[in-house]
Each structure stands twice: as C-alpha cells, then as structure tokens.
Amino acid sequence: MQLARDLRVLRSLILAPATGATHAARLNGFYRGQAEDYDDFRQRLLQGRRQMIRQATAEPGRIWVDLGAGTGANLEYTSGDLHQWQRIYLVDLCPALQEIACRRIVRHAWRNVEVVQADATEFVPPEGVADLVTFSYSLTMIPDWYAALAQAVRLLRPGGRIGVADFYVSRKFPAPGGARHSLFTRHFWPLWFSRDNVFLSADHLPYLRDRFTSETVSEQRARLPFLPGFTVPYYVFVGRMP
Ligand SMILES: C[S@@+](CC[C@H](N)C(=O)[O-])C[C@H]1O[C@@H](n2cnc3c(N)ncnc32)[C@H](O)[C@@H]1O
Numbered sequence: 001m002q003l004a005r006d007l008r009v010l011r012s013l014i015l016a017p018a019t020g021a022t023h024a025a026r027l028n029g030f031y032r033g034q035a036e037d038y039d040d041f042r043q044r045l046l047q048g049r050r051q052m053i054r055q056a057t058a059e060p061g062r063i064w065v066d067l068g069a070g071t072g073a074n075l076e077y078t079s080g081d082l083h084q085w086q087r088i089y090l091v092d093l094c095p096a097l098q099e100i101a102c103r104r105i106v107r108h109a110w111r112n113v114e115v116v117q118a119d120a121t122e123f124v125p126p127e128g129v130a131d132l133v134t135f136s137y138s139l140t141m142i143p144d145w146y147a148a149l150a151q152a153v154r155l156l157r158p159g160g161r162i163g164v165a166d167f168y169v170s171r172k173f174p175a176p177g178g179a180r181h182s183l184f185t186r187h188f189w190p191l192w193f194s195r196d197n198v199f200l201s202a203d204h205l206p207y208l209r210d211r212f213t214s215e216t217v218s219e220q221r222a223r224l225p226f227l228p229g230f231t232v233p234y235y236v237f238v239g240r241m242p
Pocket residue numbers: 023027042046049067068069070071072073074091092093094097118119120121135136137138141142143
C-alpha cells in the first residue's frame with residue numbers, strides 16, 4: 001500500500017542515521033532501510049530526471065557512465081534503444097541501492113549494463129573514455145562535487161555529453177536571465193537537506209555553464225510529497241565537452 005511504503009521512507013529519512021566513519025558507510029546507513037521503496041518515492045521527489053536523460057541520450061554513443069546511479073532507474077528513461085550503447089556503467093558506493101539496480105538489469109535482460117561499486121570522483125571505465133556522463137541527484141550527495149565534475153571532464157571525449165539534474169539554490173545575484181530565489185529559499189532548503197547529507201549549492205549550475213557548452217538549461221521548482229505549499233528548486237543541465 002502506497003501510504004505504508006511512504007511512511008517507511010519518511011521514517012528512514014527522519015530517523016536513519018546518515019552517520020558513519022566513511023562516506024560509503026553513511027550512504028549505506030541512510031539508504032539501507034528505504035532501498036526497496038526508493039524508486040516509488042523518488043519518482044515523485046526527483047523531478048527532471050526523465051527530461052535530462054531523454055535529452056542526454058538523444059544521440060546514442062558507445063560508453064555511458066552514470067555517476068551516483070543508485071537503483072539504475074535512469075535507464076528506463078532513455079530515448080531510443082539501450083542496446084545501442086556498447087557499455088553502460090552504473091557507478092555508486094551504496095550496495096543497498098545497487099542490489100535493486102542488479103535486479104533491474106536482470107529483469108530487463110540488459111547485457112551491456114554493469115554495476116560498479118566505486119567512488120564517482122575516481123571511477124575510470126576500462127575503455128578510459130566516455131561519450132556520456134550523467135549525474136541525477138547525485139552531485140548534491142558527493143561531498144567533493146568539484147572532484148566529481150573534474151573526473152567527468154577527464155572522462156568525456158571532445159564533443160561528449162554531460163547531463164545533470166539536481167536540487168539547487170540560486171546565487172543572491174544570479175547571472176542575467178537566471179532564476180533568483182528568495183532569502184527563505186536560499187537558506188531554508190540547504191538547511192533542510194543537509195540533515196540527510198544532501199548539500200544544495202548555488203555554484204553547481206554556474207560551474208556547469210562555465211565548463212561545458214550548454215544545450216539545455218532549465219530551472220524549475222518541484223512540489224514535495226507530504227509538504228503541501230512548499231516547492232524546492234531543481235535544474236536540468238545538458239551540455240557538451242568543448
Ligand atoms: C539521491 S541518490 C540518486 C540516485 C539516482 N541517480 C537517482 O536518480 O535515483 C544519490 C546517489 O549518489 C550516490 N553517491 C553519493 N556519493 C557518491 C560517491 N562519492 N560516489 C558514488 N556514488 C555516490 C548515493 O549512494 C546515491 O545512490
């Protein structure tokens with residue numbers, strides 16, 4: 001039943017210890033109790049993933065690396081046939097979510113998809129290069145997000161694509177044309193999410209726009225389950241390696 005599942009997730013979000021000696025231990029402690037219900041709840045919470053993945057995969061390439069891939073739900077959002085990719089790597093540090101990803105791969109009989117337990121800031125595929133790197137709601141959970149994007153830059157071939165969807169807040173004085181968030185938004189949401197070690201930043205989107213050639217930049221707001229009247233900002237970015 002939907003309500004029971006939601007309550008289980010909310011209990012984990014509120015009570016599960018995002019504590020531990022290492023980043024991987026903290027992730028696993030946080031997600032272990034909600035892994036089975038993760039996809040159902042996040043389908044309503046993590047908006048923009050479908051748009052980002054559809055646009056980023058509009059032109060299939062050889063190698064796709066999804067960093068912080070979790071349960072691998074993104075693979076169900078691709079435009080076109082997944083089998084056109086030679087190899088897809090789902091990289092994550094959380095075994096509880098990766099188990100769901102493995103089941104998904106078996107269910108769909110995807111033979112070109114591999115689940116890899118590794119840090120997004122360090123992973124290099126055996127091919128040494130990628131045509132597409134994606135981060136969906138993972139950049140805000142990677143403590144050294146700058147290192148994660150530097151790794152994406154190292155992996156991407158010239159002209160390769162990067163796709164990111166995530167929560168964020170704007171700078172107080174954003175670049176012309178960009179969304180400008182209120183004082184409340186800029187302070188409330190980073191505080192709210194930091195309890196779960198999710199760190200909303202005003203710098204992710206400006207950095208992406210600066211480092212890559214933008215193809216899609218979309219700044220929107222999402223309603224949150226069980227928080228009527230509140231909307232949290234998220235963005236979708238798709239760009240190319242110059
Ligand atoms: C909010 S979840 C998003 C998962 C998935 N991309 C999605 O859209 O449902 C964030 C993910 O980032 C992973 N993650 C956080 N830090 C990581 C790191 N340093 N290396 C690899 N994965 C990481 C977490 O384990 C988690 O699966």
